[in-house]
Amino acid sequence: MASGKNKNEINTATKYAIVDIETTGGSVSGSRITEVAILLHDGEKVISEWSSLINPEMEIPLHITALTGIDDAMVAEAPVFADVSDKIYSLLKDVVFVAHNVNFDYSFLRGQFAVCGMFWDVPKLCTVRLSRKLIPGMPSYSLGKLCAQLGITLKDRHRAMGDALATVELFSMLLERDVDAVISGMLRKISPEQRLPPNVPMEDFAALPECAGVYYFHDQKGKVIYVGKAINIRKRVASHFTGNNTALRRQNFLRDIWNISFERCGSELMALLLECTEIQKHWPIYNSALKRFEPKFGLYHYMAVSGYSHLAVGKLPKQQQCLKAFNSESEAVSFLVEKSEAFNIDRRFCRYGTASVFKSELPIPDAVGHNANVDKLLDELGLEQNDFALILDGREIGENGCIWVENGKVNGIGYIGEDFTGKIEEVRDSLKKCKSNHYMLQLVMTFASQYPSRVVKVA
Structure with a gap:
């Protein structure tokens, strides 16, 4: 009973703003808001609501009209964002900002406030992430499908007030289920979970090591959509989810990440080579730089x-x-x-x-x-065409990394025992085969020239 009372005290002491917006597109820099709905919630019930169409001062694309029903004629006499910015700011200045896929709504409003010369920064909660924690096992966490699965009324889909009202019902349900103070934990400034994309499990991030290696972002079907290398995997992955880059490509990138996996490496060079081979293997849609590494x-x-x-x-x-x-x-x-x-x-x-x-x-x-x-x-x-092996640090004690160069190409990479006493030629077949390219060979040759003691010539 005591814990329940404490939970209610926390809820009633906090004001939440459940928000939904409609826009002309997915990019904050190239799109504008067309409708805003704000429902203030005291932790038990809605205490006030406000909504308005917004004139985006740009043409609304046909596919957006088909989705939302909002066309140019509907917003022609509506206020522009600057005209209602003070009102919206007054509603959102001292609240916890709540939305389904919160980073989308939050980044749009933050961007429009910035255009008006207003700085706005409040705590935020994502009902996608909360639903995954408090209502696990659902086949889908999109607002429409989640409401259908939970028996929540959803009218006027893809209109700001209709979606906001449904999100209020969902949020109230989540508050009731929050017996372990999950919401309080997610609101702590130090919580890394709030920075993660909505579909990424916290367990995936928590499992990331702080060592050199390669990490993989997967989509909903498990397909690799991005491969990266890092000296510190956890730190590098976290950097993808920080900052205020509102470009459409980045927003799509974050939305498409559903899982994270990794492979530890003993050195930065090994991570660089593994990254190259994995990009060639998977050809991820969000990798671009290393797809252009072939010499001209x-x-x-x-x-x-x-x-x-x-x-x-x-x-x-x-x-x-x-x-x-x-x-x-x-x-x-x-x-x-x-x-x-x-x-x-x-x-x-x-x-x-x-x-x-x-x-x-x-x-x-x-x-x-x-x-x-x-x-x-x-x-x-x-x-430069001589065959040789590079002996590097391993991933753990008792292990060495090994890179095999043959006929001017990186032929294989992998790991061997630190106490290996046989002929170096005998390790070649145990290494992971590589499809070498100019960039990989440059990396290896540069390292070999800088650290000749690591080079073992092959007879």
């Missing part, structure tokens, strides 16, 4: 009919072999200029992509001497 230009060698060796920078088609690959033409040209000077190669026998051909009044060098200089450069580049 290459360094080529050929022997002309004159008997002179030539070096040339040119475009690199897929599956084409070259001496060395580069991300850009300028990078390739700079490399060839540097190496031609270092090996005393006459630049008249070098072709720098689309750049002008080098001209000189000096005599043409002897072919034998010139070709010998080119061969020295080719020998240096050939050293």
